[in-house]
Amino acid sequence: MAAAHRREEDRRMNRAAAPVIAHPDAHVLRLLGRAVHGVMGHAQAGDLPLSAWTLSLPQEELCELLSFCFPELDDLERMPAQQYDTLMRQASWEQRQLVQLLLAQCTIPVVERHAYWAAHVVAAAAQGSRHLWEDMGLGGREEVSTLLQYFFAPFCEKNIAHLKWKRFMFDQLALMHPDVRVRKPDCTLCEQQRACFPAEFAQESKLT
Numbered sequence: 001m002a003a004a005h006r007r008e009e010d011r012r013m014n015r016a017a018a019p020v021i022a023h024p025d026a027h028v029l030r031l032l033g034r035a036v037h038g039v040m041g042h043a044q045a046g047d048l049p050l051s052a053w054t055l056s057l058p059q060e061e062l063c064e065l066l067s068f069c070f071p072e073l074d075d076l077e078r079m080p081a082q083q084y085d086t087l088m089r090q091a092s093w094e095q096r097q098l099v100q101l102l103l104a105q106c107t108i109p110v111v112e113r114h115a116y117w118a119a120h121v122v123a124a125a126a127q128g129s130r131h132l133w134e135d136m137g138l139g140g141r142e143e144v145s146t147l148l149q150y151f152f153a154p155f156c157e158k159n160i161a162h163l164k165w166k167r168f169m170f171d172q173l174a175l176m177h178p179d180v181r182v183r184k185p186d187c188t189l190c191e192q193q194r195a196c197f198p199a200e201f202a203q204e205s206k207l208t
Contacts, residue, residue, distance in 0.1 A: 024111055028150045031143055032114070033069035035121045038137015042128065048135060051090035052124040056099065057117075059084045065117050091124075094183060097173055098123035105155035115151045122148070122169075129188045132166040141165070 036055070043053035055062060063076050078084075102119040106112070121136070122144075128135030133144045144165055149156045159168045166185045174182040 024114060025150060028147060029069075029114070031138065031147050032118055032121065035125065035136040035138060035147065036065060036069050036117075039121055039125050039135065041137065042135055043124075047130070048124065048128045049090070049092075051087055052095075052127055054084065054088040054091070055117075055120040055124045056088055056091040056095060057120050058088070068117075092127060094170070094173065095123045095127055097177070098126055098169055101169065101173055101176060102152050102155060105152050107149075107151055107153040110151055118147060118151045126166050126169055126185065132164070 039048065039055065040053050042048045043050055055065070057065065059078060059081065063078070066073060066076055079087075099119045102122060103116065106115045122132075125132055125135040131141070133140050136144060138144055138147075141164075145156070148165065155172070158172070159165075163171065170182065170185045174180075
């Protein structure tokens with residue numbers, strides 16, 4: 001009897017100690033679906049590197065993500081495995097490291113798999129030449145902020161200077177890897193480069 005009571009007590013304690021997973025926010029999940037659609041579409045259109053179409057996810061995981069975001073899609077056609085793996089491996093070092101940067105600063109509690117997907121979507125979009133929200137297929141910086149703050153609140157809290165998110169991500173990546181020459185984000189199609197990189201433009205002015 002005493003042993004059974006102890007087992008029941010242990011079960012109650014384990015349940016109390018288990019992390020409480022937040023109920024997924026429907027609005028945020030809709031934003032995630034729109035971002036998945038936007039990144040994959042822009043990769044197909046040539047506005048992002050073609051490797052961004054895979055989101056640097058294994059093909060089975062990508063199919064799981066697509067089924068989750070777009071349940072109306074019945075049977076997803078797979079790309080030949082070797083072709084898909086070759087494409088996925090073309091993702092840049094920076095893209096892969098941005099995924100790790102975000103995942104190391106997840107909001108607690110969130111659904112871990114959703115955060116995993118979100119990190120891959122954001123990192124893939126960050127390889128583009130426009131505003132992050134444009135390459136994610138979202139309606140503006142506010143929607144990117146909503147997505148990031150939901151899944152990666154500790155990361156967002158560090159942006160006390162309110163830098164553009166893509167600039168901030170690459171700055172954080174450079175801080176994480178001081179011995180690596182981290183490339184600057186590609187912002188060649190953004191009209192606000194001068195606002196984000198004033199020091200670089202000031203240096204160019206001196207040289208000319």
